[in-house]
Amino acid sequence: MQKKFDRGLERTRWLAGITVFAVLGLVGMLANPYVISLMTIVLLFTFLGQSWNLMLGIGGQLSIGHALFVGLGAYSVGVLYVKYGISPWVGLLTGMILAGSVGASIAWLSFRFEVRGIYFALLTIAAAEFARIMFSGWEFVGAMQGLFFPAPTGGIEISMLRGDARFYYFVALALAALGIIGTEFISRSYLGYVWRAMRDDESAARALGVRTFQHKILVISISAATAAAGGGVLALVQGSIFPDSIMGMGLSVDVLIGPVVGGLGTTFGPLVGSLAAIPLNHLMSALGDSLRIPGLNNITYGVVLISVVWFLPDGIWPAIVRLCKAIQAPPTALLWQSRKVEE
Amino acid sequence: MTTLLEVENLSRSFGGLVAVKDVSFSLRAGRITALIGPNGAGKTTCFNLVAGALKPTSGRVLFEGRQIDNSPPETVCRMGIARTFQIVRPMREMSVLENAMIGAFSWTRNVSEARSKAYESLESVGLAAKAHARTDQLTLPDRKMLETAKALSTRPKLLLLDEVMAGLRPTEAAGIVGVLQKLAEGGLTILLVEHVMRIVMEVASRVVVLHHGAKIAEGSPGEVVADPKVLESYLGAGFHA
Numbered sequence: 252m253q254k255k256f257d258r259g260l261e262r263t264r265w266l267a268g269i270t271v272f273a274v275l276g277l278v279g280m281l282a283n284p285y286v287i288s289l290m291t292i293v294l295l296f297t298f299l300g301q302s303w304n305l306m307l308g309i310g311g312q313l314s315i316g317h318a319l320f321v322g323l324g325a326y327s328v329g330v331l332y333v334k335y336g337i338s339p340w341v342g343l344l345t346g347m348i349l350a351g352s353v354g355a356s357i358a359w360l361s362f363r364f365e366v367r368g369i370y371f372a373l374l375t376i377a378a379a380e381f382a383r384i385m386f387s388g389w390e391f392v393g394a395m396q397g398l399f400f401p402a403p404t405g406g407i408e409i410s411m412l413r414g415d416a417r418f419y420y421f422v423a424l425a426l427a428a429l430g431i432i433g434t435e436f437i438s439r440s441y442l443g444y445v446w447r448a449m450r451d452d453e454s455a456a457r458a459l460g461v462r463t464f465q466h467k468i469l470v471i472s473i474s475a476a477t478a479a480a481g482g483g484v485l486a487l488v489q490g491s492i493f494p495d496s497i498m499g500m501g502l503s504v505d506v507l508i509g510p511v512v513g514g515l516g517t518t519f520g521p522l523v524g525s526l527a528a529i530p531l532n533h534l535m536s537a538l539g540d541s542l543r544i545p546g547l548n549n550i551t552y553g554v555v556l557i558s559v560v561w562f563l564p565d566g567i568w569p570a571i572v573r574l575c576k577a578i579q580a581p582p583t584a585l586l587w588q589s590r591k592v593e594e
Numbered sequence: 595m596t597t598l599l600e601v602e603n604l605s606r607s608f609g610g611l612v613a614v615k616d617v618s619f620s621l622r623a624g625r626i627t628a629l630i631g632p633n634g635a636g637k638t639t640c641f642n643l644v645a646g647a648l649k650p651t652s653g654r655v656l657f658e659g660r661q662i663d664n665s666p667p668e669t670v671c672r673m674g675i676a677r678t679f680q681i682v683r684p685m686r687e688m689s690v691l692e693n694a695m696i697g698a699f700s701w702t703r704n705v706s707e708a709r710s711k712a713y714e715s716l717e718s719v720g721l722a723a724k725a726h727a728r729t730d731q732l733t734l735p736d737r738k739m740l741e742t743a744k745a746l747s748t749r750p751k752l753l754l755l756d757e758v759m760a761g762l763r764p765t766e767a768a769g770i771v772g773v774l775q776k777l778a779e780g781g782l783t784i785l786l787v788e789h790v791m792r793i794v795m796e797v798a799s800r801v802v803v804l805h806h807g808a809k810i811a812e813g814s815p816g817e818v819v820a821d822p823k824v825l826e827s828y829l830g831a832g833f834h835a
Binding site: 461 | 645668693702708748
């Protein structure tokens with residue numbers, strides 16, 4: 252019976268996933284420019300959230316400096332394209348390799364000297380801030396004045412990854428889909444099991460033969476490289492790169508809002524969380540402007556975060572899954588399944 | 595009979611405190627050996643030295659003739675020594691089956707292979723029916739057996755069990771004794787750190803007694819309980835049977 256229920260669940264998951272992406276595809280074709288640009292950001296932060304989620308939600312390593320990797324990706328694309336006219340595809344690849352190596356180096360240094368947990372998180376902030384200050388003073392990459400991409404010519408150029416807002420919406424949608432499929436794939440592979448074991452109890456995992464040192468470096472470099480890919484696309488979408496916004500603490504926080512609100516360690520959490528948090532933030536920001544209440548969006552953000560942590564500590568997505576199961580599954584099956592993380 | 599593990603003049607001190615002092619013993623393949631002693635005798639320290647969780651201050655540990663005392667726990671595990679923890683440590687967010695799968699990834703990357711090994715391990719400790727349960731739904735004896743199953747999935751040659759029977763009722767302990775005997779019959783070598791004498795008498799073919807960090811006796815269970823030094827360490831001086 253258990254098996255049958257699992258297979259039913261599996262089918263529901265696939266159906267739900269395909270439906271969601273079909274709807275998002277329709278949105279891309281039909282929606283107005285405002286919705287398109289808002290949703291592009293939602294989807295990009297879904298992808299970035301996914302990358303962060305892989306590291307904490309599955310690998311158990313907290314980063315509060317993901318802006319470093321996002322920024323490295325953005326600058327790789329920006330510098331190569333704006334200064335040398337090299338295709339952003341090359342920039343994306345360069346950024347991923349660069350960020351992956353930087354991530355691996357930070358991880359190696361940190362774990363080599365037994366810096367872990369919250370101290371490792373502090374180190375990620377330090378590294379991100381160091382990079383932000385360095386890029387702010389580095390004339391070659393535009394320093395505080397930033398880098399600007401030339402205005403798009405109007406046509407879509409896949410080889411140069413250039414196009415209109417709708418084109419970037421679909422790029423972001425593809426990235427988000429890739430992120431979800433990739434996470435699901437890793438989650439079900441031996442890496443997923445080993446990383447979750449390491450997250451739940453590192454020394455117990457080592458006693459079971461898990462080479463945690465290598466695995467921590469691996470999960471962090473994968474997370475860093477994917478964050479860089481997201482950062483590269485984010486830079487193209489925004490058309491400009493400024494060190495304070497692309498490498499600042501604010502961005503590091505934006506990256507983790509999606510998965511924290513949506514559900515840590517789940518495959519769909521970052522999408523659900525970004526869908527809930529980012530439009531709300533924009534709405535409140537607009538409302539705050541018209542009501543002349545500066546910072547209304549930040550207050551709302553704070554209230555939403557506290558409410559989620561208070562009422563749904565494991566996030567919105569696991570709560571939705573529990574609700575669905577309560578409706579369609581027999582109660583006995585529910586008993587066994589209710590808190591399994593990878594719904 | 596071949597010697598699987600050799601402990602030579604092992605010592606470990608924490609600051610000024612000598613927890614294990616010049617201890618030597620060896621384990622024969624396919625046998626259950628028990629490491630016993632009163633509270634604070636250095637049993638768990640000795641156990642952690644063998645498992646690679648602690649480094650010795652002096653002395654050596656040889657497994658199949660190879661020195662292992664400088665290897666980290668994951669390497670020791672991959673060489674064929676699996677351990678359990680005195681305080682049970684299930685991975686809380688993972689199901690019973692998933693917990694039992696982790697150890698298998700030390701020798702395979704194939705998920706379905708790991709899953710069938712995990713079922714096999716759970717089967718051998720009598721937990722197969724609860725494979726899909728959450729770990730917090732298990733009773734204490736079941737959790738202790740899950741620890742054993744997790745260790746078994748690594749395909750060990752030597753299984754180190756740290757007080758698997760502590761805190762259990764006699765009937766629950768009897769169930770575990772049965773499981774251990776069956777594992778030993780299957781050819782597994784077991785080193786048992788245990789506090790409860792009665793159980794040791796039942797399962798172990800050889801007993802090493804520690805007191806104040808030093809080995810005071812070694813032999814068959816019958817020999818050991820007749821040893822006046824052992825009685826003294828457990829019951830105090832002047833008490834003779």
